[in-house]
Amino acid sequence: MTESVFDCRMCGHCCQGQGGIVASAPERERLAAYLNMAVDEFCARYTEAQGKKLVLRCGENGYCVFFDPKTACTVHPAKPDVCRAWPFFRGNLVDPVSWELAQEYCPGIRPECGHAEFARQGISYLVDNGLTKTGREDEANALRIADLTEKI
Structure with a gap:
């Protein structure tokens, strides 16, 4: 069996940084459904435009708005594909x-x-x-x- 080249440590380093978490239309729908809200409400509350893309906002701490230092990703089951990747x-x-x-x-x-x-x-x-x-x-x-x- 081949050894894995990556083992997530749940450190949150990849959750830090402004404008890096792109959320495409299907991903926004998935996140909104997970949070039990309309897509428009989700976008207004949690995203901002970066060119032609919408990205997840960051909190004052510089981390994704859905990152919690105690529990990691609060939307893990619905997280954007760029996070999954x-x-x-x-x-x-x-x-x-x-x-x-x-x-x-x-x-x-x-x-x-x-x-x-x-x-x-x-x-x-x-x-x-x-x-x-x-x-x-x-x-x-x-x-x-x-x-x-x-x-x-």
Whole structure:
């Protein structure tokens, strides 16, 4: 059995930072349903525009509005695909330097597995879990990997 290249430590580092959590239309619908509210209300309350995309707001602490330091993600079952995909973002999959930088940020990435194995497992994970994106304006660019799938 192949060793996993990533083991989430629930540290919340990936939940920190302004404007990084893109929520496409289907993801906003999923989150609104989970929170038992209308999509318009969800968007007004929890998102802000960043170009043609809507991203989740951050709290005053710099973390995603749905991050709680005691319990981690408060919308975990409905979280956006970009959250489900971390750390398997396009940049980390194609660029060994980005992958190395991500290791400094995320203690769950296992560097001893090597970049090639990280990319192989990451692409498979995204494909197997339906997390790849097609390029719609409201989707996370980090999950557009159609040209990478021949590597698995």
